[in-house]
Amino acid sequence: MTRAASVVEPTLRRARLGVSLIFMTNGILIGNLAPRLPDIREGLDLSYGGLGVAMAMWPIGSLGLGLLAGALIRRFRSSRVAVVSMIASALAMLMGGSTSSVIVFGAALFVVGVTDAWVDVAQNSHGLRVQRLYGRSINNAFHAMWSLGAVLGGLMGGLAAGMEVPVRWHFVGMAVLVVAMNLVAYRLLLKGPEPQDIVEHGADEAAMPHASRLRRMPGRLWLVLLALSLIAIGGGWAEDAAATWSASYLRDELSASATIAALGFVSLQGFQFIGRLTGDRMIDRFGQRAVARAGGALVVLGMGLALAFPSVWGTIAGFGAAGIGIATIIPGAFHAADEMPGLKAGTGLTVVSWLLRLAFLLSPPIVGLIADATSLRVGLAIMPVLGVVVFLLAGVMAPRKHAPSPSPAPL
Template sequence: MSTAVPVHLRRARVGVSIIFFTNGIVLGGFAPRVPELRDQLGVSYGTLGIAMAMWPIGALALGLTAAAMIRRFRSSRVATVTMVFSAAAMLAAGLAPNVWTFGAALFVVGVTDAWVDVAQNAHGLRVQRLYGRSILNAFHALWSIGAVAGGLIGGLSAGLGVAVPWQFLGGLVLVLAANAVAYPMLLAGPEPQHAGEEGADETALPHPQHVPLRRIPVRTWGLLGALTVIALAGGWAEDAAATWSAIYLRDELLAGATFAALAFVSLQGFQFVGRLLGDRMVDRWGQRAVARWGGALVAVGMGLALAIPTSWGTVLGFGAAGFGIATLIPGAMHAADRLPGLRAGTGLTMLSWLLRLAFLLSPPVVGAIADATSLRVGLTLVPVFGLLVVALAGAMEGRRVPAPSR
């Protein structure tokens, strides 16, 4: 028999969804303007890739402080406040007069985005545990639809000739207003001290003894490594769409500015659909099977799009990749948060930090390959990661067998 969800939990779910949505808009609005920003800065693919890498470098440099910040200030405060700072740093990147200040602004974007990422997922997991069923994929679906909205806004702005700083200023105003609305809706009280099942009174939860890092079993580290590669596959495909898809369509397939935004929109749109269906798919078939089939879809979809390069084929290929990676990052985060022997938030923070490697390595690696050969060749790493997901999906949870009724 189903139990009605308390009003405060429904409100908290809406509040978390708003944060995810605005986080998606910031990245989504940036991606279609990358070709224009490259032209304004007057840099090569490789130099642009290095500058773009400052985003994940910032996340890697200070992202691990997120867990301590959340324990000190609460995930609700960290998520909403740093989301505003992230949008402000994005505006600074849009105003950058040269590649050095552009890279410095992206460094700050990376730091604040990492804090937002961990905090919004930590709060989302709190809400999910109190719901008693999977809802994390739905939060990530809101991120995806936010990215679609941002991508459409960015593509239309580029086609209409709206200056980049004006678009990013509008994004900052939207983020500020939305997060001011979201904060009062979030869960009250301090963070729970462990990631187990939470009761109504979270502050009364016991604090189980955690295992020191040096005593963590090798198998746990191996699982964390496999989960990281799976999450990296999702991140690599997302970055390929965000950083390179518009440039690839414009420079190599000769698409117009507005059409060039459609590959990113396609990936995020199909990712949204996949995440909207993701919780039910995971409950029915298990995260392991969903991830394995998703990896295969990435490998086949992007592989065919790159083997037979056309504008619409590229858009559809990125769409297939978006559906395939839809549950990879939230599923890996959920599994990492439940790794035995780690303090609350530690596995999630470590995986989120390591996930930034995808966004660190992808821009300079793909940019260097593009300068030496072509962007088409550089993008072939996306289907390669799809095959890795197929191979490593065993690290994910299988289908849960319902407990027999008594």
């Protein structure tokens, strides 16, 4: 090992830890919110549809002002944007959990949506810097840390709900933890100016599609991009359903305790974490097409059986099956879109990413309105329906790559 390598390597390890901490706190934030949504809904005296509309303020903020992420990173660097935005997001969540006003709650979620979009681009941009210097893929591990943070946050939220800790004081503790972890993370991150190509790539992931690029796309490519978008939406809708509605469904319709009700979200995120750790090996062995089809089938079977034969533990198991099923669906759809022949770099990824964000905007109000008209059980039935869509459309994804024939073993 050279002297230079011995100096750089500890710096990279620290930077990797710093990025991992930011990803984890991003998951902790939503993990703490999910189990407390039934209490927040009751405190604000909202119907399911009203809660769904309020929750839609999150993606509205993300879509509306998330485009500023690239400019902020160019001006202030990804490390600063990620940490400051993460701290601002935690404080906005605290404001949302401390209010008795629906308007203030919606405004707080709008700010959370804006800052969450900035964190998303900045943490991925900095993670790409670290990955490039590492010389090998470590990005999936960062996203696994997000899932781990969501599990930890869900357990924290479930415990606080079971102990009947007021949402305000629960979120004070959550905010203190998130702020402290990000202050530690900032000291570990890479120094110096941001590489321009990484900034542009990260910003493009959060951007609206560029009209100048899209007008020249032939119809066949549009159909493939639409199929990949629906696959990503199938995974995203399941994740959003667990975050927004699983605790309410388990508490209100299946009479679970507040702590047990948190396990629906924890189950999905926990098994998604496992799926992300093992997903790359599965894709290398069987191909993205087969893995996506199996994932869609798991969502159909898991949530289909759970909704057809409702029980507390069956529903928790169903969310777990959905979690491992969707683990690689969104990254796989993004990867397939980014590598589509005939498109400029980033165009396919941008289209699929933007349509997925639009689906996150529509998901909470649609499920909420269906729940008001019928029940949450019926509203959640969209999950297995979209699992069928994933299964049927997975043919647009890459099959298994044939490995080269092994060389003869030496005598």
